[in-house]
Amino acid sequence: MNTRDDLAISEVNSSLNLRPLWLPFTPNRQFKSDPRLIARAKDMHYETVDGRPLLDAISGLWCVNAGHGRTSIVKAIQEQAAKLDYITAFNMAHPAQFQAAELIADLAPDGLDTVFFVNSGSEAIDTALKIALGYHRARGEHRHRLVGRERGYHGVGFGGISVGGMTPNRKVFSPALLPGVDHLPHTHNLSENSFSRGQPTWGAHLADDLERIVALHDASNIAAVIVEPVAGSTGVLVPPKGYLQRLRELCDKYGILLIFDEVITGFGRTGKPFASQTFDVIPDMITFAKGVTNGSVPMGGVIVREDIYHAFLDGPTEQIEFFHGYTYSGHPLASAAAIATMDVYREEGLFERVSELAPYFEKAVHSLKDCPHVIDIRNMGFMCGIELEPVSNHPGKRAYETFKRCYEKGVLVRSAGDTIALTPPFIISEKQIDEIINCVGEALQGN
Numbered sequence: 001m002n003t004r005d006d007l008a009i010s011e012v013n014s015s016l017n018l019r020p021l022w023l024p025f026t027p028n029r030q031f032k033s034d035p036r037l038i039a040r041a042k043d044m045h046y047e048t049v050d051g052r053p054l055l056d057a058i059s060g061l062w063c064v065n066a067g068h069g070r071t072s073i074v075k076a077i078q079e080q081a082a083k084l085d086y087i088t089a090f091n092m093a094h095p096a097q098f099q100a101a102e103l104i105a106d107l108a109p110d111g112l113d114t115v116f117f118v119n120s121g122s123e124a125i126d127t128a129l130k131i132a133l134g135y136h137r138a139r140g141e142h143r144h145r146l147v148g149r150e151r152g153y154h155g156v157g158f159g160g161i162s163v164g165g166m167t168p169n170r171k172v173f174s175p176a177l178l179p180g181v182d183h184l185p186h187t188h189n190l191s192e193n194s195f196s197r198g199q200p201t202w203g204a205h206l207a208d209d210l211e212r213i214v215a216l217h218d219a220s221n222i223a224a225v226i227v228e229p230v231a232g233s234t235g236v237l238v239p240p241k242g243y244l245q246r247l248r249e250l251c252d253k254y255g256i257l258l259i260f261d262e263v264i265t266g267f268g269r270t271g272k273p274f275a276s277q278t279f280d281v282i283p284d285m286i287t288f289a290k291g292v293t294n295g296s297v298p299m300g301g302v303i304v305r306e307d308i309y310h311a312f313l314d315g316p317t318e319q320i321e322f323f324h325g326y327t328y329s330g331h332p333l334a335s336a337a338a339i340a341t342m343d344v345y346r347e348e349g350l351f352e353r354v355s356e357l358a359p360y361f362e363k364a365v366h367s368l369k370d371c372p373h374v375i376d377i378r379n380m381g382f383m384c385g386i387e388l389e390p391v392s393n394h395p396g397k398r399a400y401e402t403f404k405r406c407y408e409k410g411v412l413v414r415s416a417g418d419t420i421a422l423t424p425p426f427i428i429s430e431k432q433i434d435e436i437i438n439c440v441g442e443a444l445q446g447n
């Protein structure tokens with residue numbers, strides 16, 4: 001088998017055996033009949049195996065926030081691999097994981113200062129849910145119920161799909177979902193909020209639904225509420241003004257932990273280190289992944305309040321406090337990548353850059369308002385969702401066709417249901433924003 005990337009694409013495709021690989025979240029037969037193969041990436045661009053540049057309008061998958069192939073991150077990973085490839089995370093450790101934890105905790109909102117490392121967003125969610133249950137139990141309470149939100153995406157673990165609210169991700173697995181889970185209503189409402197710039201004004205009252213859930217089960221049974229501050233995978237739903245504040249107040253009122261899933265909003269996407277700081281609402285736990293290593297090595301984690309960590313430390317000192325963890329928790333390569341990534345974010349002021357460029361990005365994306373079949377555009381920081389009128393009986397088709405046309409024109413966007421998501425790396429220039437908007441605009445004309 002020849003996998004050289006300097007061949008013409010037809011040669012590569014015919015020389016690769018596509019059969020043995022099962023691709024995630026992909027229509028495999030369709031993809032394999034016309035594969036899109038990437039050879040390399042640098043800064044804002046991918047390059048396909050046949051040498052075509054592809055402007056990355058989605059930061060890989062909301063993760064390559066500082067752009068691709070960052071030299072200092074690559075070097076840190078290489079050096080770490082040469083020095084220490086692996087050490088078990090159980091009863092042993094290495095210095096870089098402590099340094100990474102400190103840098104991440106320094107960026108987190110006040111009071112959240114303890115980091116538990118995992119390898120992905122999905123693992124971060126399962127970990128946070130377990131911490132919530134363990135915390136209440138350690139304090140002598142028996143709160144076991146969890147509250148998620150319709151249209152929420154919290155990865156693909158059984159915990160994540162149980163509190164998540166995306167129907168296709170749940171329906172096949174429904175008999176195996178966690179018991180004791182309720183869902184708040186989602187906040188998407190086209191008749192009230194379409195074409196909002198930043199936070200919509202309507203919808204804070206939707207948080208009050210937590211009162212209904214409390215009335216149904218009694219607060220003494222409810223452990224945690226988990227939401228994405230900005231729902232991403234469901235098509236970029238920005239929280240209505242006052243909504244997250246209201247959730248915080250209600251969680252405080254009833255002793256319920258509030259978890260923000262910041263797997264995509266963490267590390268600058270909304271212009272501050274975490275969306276919690278952008279919206280000025282501090283949760284009890286934050287889950288993160290993706291941007292923590294700039295997408296270079298898998299890593300995720302949970303940042304918790306000090307007293308949550310301390311609640312676990314009550315037993316004898318030789319006793320394991322939390323029966324949970326992964327072979328690769330705090331992996332040396334991921335830790336080195338995280339440290340180098342935090343340095344890049346800080347040295348280049350990339351979160352501030354998002355804040356500075358966000359108004360330009362907002363104006364640019366809203367210029368697509370009159371394109372065919374566009375029924376909503378919403379944005380926050382460097383996140384935007386362009387919602388298209390669905391083709392009847394073919395949900396998602398219009399956005400998927402738009403994604404394919406953009407790919408042919410040299411821009412990588414993401415289709416999520418009937419929404420096109422644009423979430424570029426923070427190093428993007430105004431000119432490149434224009435390039436993306438022109439490409440999406442032309443692709444939409446084909447609808």
Ligand SMILES: Cc1ncc(COP(=O)(O)O)c(C=O)c1O
Binds near residue numbers: 153289
């Ligand atoms: C908000 C949120 N949570 C969790 C996840 C799951 O992360 P992973 O794919 O790393 O498991 C994602 C992935 O996109 C996400 O957007």
